[in-house]
Amino acid sequence: MTIRDVIAFTIRSLQGFRVRTILMLMAMAIGVAAVVMLTALGDGARRFVAEQFSALGTNLLIVLPGRSETTGGPPPLLGETPRDLTLDDALELKRIPGVRRVAPVSLGNAEISVGARNREVLIVGTSGDYRRIRKLNISRGRFLETPDPRRMSPECVIGTEVRTQLFGVQAALGQWLRLGDRRCRVVGILGTEQHSLGLSMDEIVLVPVALAMAMFNKESLFRVLVEAGSRDRLDQTQKAILNVIRARHEGEDDVTVIAQDAVLATFDNILRALTYAVAGIAAIALAVAGVLIMNIMLIAVTQRTAEIGLLKALGARPRQITLLFLSEAATLSMSGAVVGWMIGEFGAWVMARAYPAVPIGAPVWAVLAALGVALGTGVLFGIMPAMRAAKLDPVAALSRR
């Protein structure tokens, strides 16, 4: 029997048992579609995070107040609070050779108002370097450019959303606004649609770091962003930062320095693991589909006993019978898988339209794995019924009616 004859025979049987065929196609399709869609989502989330991080530059170090638990050493005594990470500490870091930029960051919420309009916004206190480190665009005016970050110049840069809400169609540049209990002048407006780690820059207000610390009455910075001159110097710079801080904090290691890269790797691993887990759960649907195929093929063998007996009487070898039934199971699972793949890709496309910021798309490995597992289960679970068919005694098979 040639391959073409086997295929023609298989297609005839599949057409002959239409309900059965559609049910099996659906079972397989649902499993594969689930794998494709869920991995598309998971991998999309992973790539989204990775893109966000790499937009910030990979030679970035983040200095946080407080000792990280993973650096070892005895835990701080009960009640002891870590020493503040001060603005002077941050400024000192700029003197380390190999450090290109340093941006101290202080965060807080405050009410902002112009005339009768007001709203609550996130205030980011920082210095001129922040713009370069975060690669922010300015659509109008300039960024914060105080030569000495310790000065509390009354100026601010606002996001576009804040601008429209407070000023409407009126010009904002050069206008004064009220920020908590202080006043400051708008010197710049950020470009639209900028994101930093999922935080929309459209809805923030940037002020000089000293002003923010005074407003929020804080001695300690939220963190300090340090950009090293090159990636290779990252480790060296990290040590130098710790040394400088230790010298300034009476020999205590009470800050944590993390590399942007390490954070990215951690997120990447977590999200990858999540994607695998989700794919694994979806693969259970595939296994269920496999069992269903076996069940239905067993029923098919019982239903078609006379036909199998006839094929044997006409000279079909046991191998040929096995091949015919396996080919049915494989064709069913494969076409189900392809249908499921298309449904999955369509679902991913719809999701991608709904969330344009996230690069949703099924990774190639997931598609290949889903198709492979579908075909594999189809054949694996098809073997038993096919062998059973091949072993049928032709006399008994034909005498049944």
Add this chain to the structure above:
Amino acid sequence: MIRLQGISREFLVGDQTIQAIRHIDLSLDAGEYVAIMGPSGSGKSTLLNVIGLLDRPTAGTYLFTEQDVTHLSDNEISQVRQSKIGFVFQFFHLVPRLTAADNIALPMTLAGIPPAVRRERVSEVLESIGLSDRGHHRPDQLSGGQRQRVAIARATVMNPSVILADEPTGNLDSKSGQDVLRILEGLNDRGIMLLVVTHDLEIGARARRRLRIVDGAIESDLKQ
């Protein structure tokens, strides 16, 4: 051409052995026309199945065209069945989803014969059974007599040397039964050995050789 020596076929039902046929010695020559008759349950079908290599005897030796086929492997037996033996059943046994032409072509498809050859041969045999215009019909669009003619065409398509028919007219009215029988006899006229199991004495009387089986043994063997 066919020689059975001491052939028996036993069935185990529970702890009971049933001797469906016992110690049968039988020689059949090429081109013979044989009717097998006898009461129900006497072992006619069992004998036919053993001769057609669908069933294996539990004892005895079977020579088919001088070759001992008693202990051939399943594959070798399929081979002999495919090229030498044609079956016609009481219940037609056509594949319902295939057209008459595809049903007839099935043995050739299984044997790996190319489609062009198949098509030619199918139209030949369709013509010989008088159903040239019905090739594209499915079995449920044919009458019982037409279905049995298609089954005969299928049995002959590989040019076998033996045709085995187990009550081929059992499910047909007498008119279609006559047609079917005439076609089978026509094949026999061309030198194909014909074995027909039947309950019908009239049909049995048409054969040149008549075997009567009772209780699994040959009771009489009459030749004209």
